[in-house]
Amino acid sequence: MERKRSDIIADELESLILDGSFSDGERLDESQLAERFKVSRTPLREAFQRLALSGLAEQIPRRGVFVRQPGPVELIEMFEVMAALEALCGELAAARITDEALEELRAANLRCQQAVEARDTDAYYRENECFHGILYRQSGNGFLEQESRRLHRRLQPFRRLQLRVRGRLAQSMAEHEAIVDALEAGDAKGAAAALKSHVAVQGEKFHHLIASLRQAAE
Secondary structure (H helix, E strand, O other): OOOOHHHHHHHHHHHHHHOOOOOOOOEEOHHHHHHHHOOOHHHHHHHHHHHHHHOOEEEEOOOEEEEOOOOHHHHHHHHHHHHHHHHHHHHHHHHHOOHHHHHHHHHHHHHHHHHHHHOOHHHHHHHHHHHHHHHHHHOOOHHHHHHHHHHHHHHHHHHHHHOOOOOHHHHHHHHHHHHHHHHHOOOHHHHHHHHHHHHOOOHHHHHHHHHHHHHHHO
16 A cells, blocks of 8 residues: 555654754754655645654644654653553453454564565564554454554654664564464463563663664764
């Protein structure tokens, strides 16, 4: 499926913000960026909205859109909540997931594995989003799915950034396999624990993420 132009622009802007090309508090000039990406302002404004959802930008009425990066404390708090939400999704899905959805998860994992072998972090992340989306839906709880998707969108750039750490793609892939195994066995506690460990940014993963953010800011 062809990706929307606004999503491609949002991905590029995320990378530019995270690698320090745009500094914290800097105004994103709509005219200059429209010229840079050779697009009208409509897809650019849609990209700005996605940046705002992820917390990488702030839209101020009558002033414009400004780069904003959450600090370490805010990040760890968001990831703690994300890990808890996904753990609950896994716990509920263990009893409710359909055979068709399990097949969808296996198919998503196969595409993830292909991305790992190609060392394509962007392709892996797109399939990773599909994998988690299936889990949210299979929780069977519409409100939980909505809240999980909302926070997932906000954390998108930071979850993408983690995948650039050497060895993280293969580790994430192994965690996916453990999640599917637990779901297939109907192991609610195992699925919850596997998902919480997969998403939580603690210990080494937290240090890698903060180090990556610092490097991007330098």
